Structure formats: structure tokens, C-alpha cells
Amino acid sequence: MSELDRAREQLVYLRFWLGIMVATEIALVGWLISTPISADSTLWFIGAFGAVLLGAGTFLVHRQIERRIDQIGRL
Numbered sequence: 001m002s003e004l005d006r007a008r009e010q011l012v013y014l015r016f017w018l019g020i021m022v023a024t025e026i027a028l029v030g031w032l033i034s035t036p037i038s039a040d041s042t043l044w045f046i047g048a049f050g051a052v053l054l055g056a057g058t059f060l061v062h063r064q065i066e067r068r069i070d071q072i073g074r075l
Helices: 003-034 041-074
Strands: none
Touching: 003 041
């Protein structure tokens, strides 16, 4: 497998996980918005903390995707 093919496969893999992370983030934020009063406060704060961590992880995966795109452009 050439280096270009390997970089493309990594890009596809990262984009797959980015999609899953974004969908999960949307669902979690939607739940946080819809249940601020009815949910247990501990569970709500854990969900909010998880949303922040997931957002940071999404940003990091996005940066890796940008690096892979730049790498493909150089190959």
C-alpha cells in the first residue's frame, strides 16, 4: 500500500469517527437542553462535563483531519 493510499484510508477512518462524535454531541446537548430541571443534578452535570470533553475531542480529531489533508496535498 502506498503512502498516499494509507493517508487516504486514515482520513476516511478519522472522518467516520468525527461523524460519530458530532452525532453523539448533538444528542447529548439536546438532552441537556431538554431536561435541565427533571434530570438528577449529578447526572446532568456529568452529562455537561461529558459534552465539554466530547467537544474537545471533536476539535482534536478535526485538527488531525486537517493535518491528513495537508499531508495528502504534499504527496
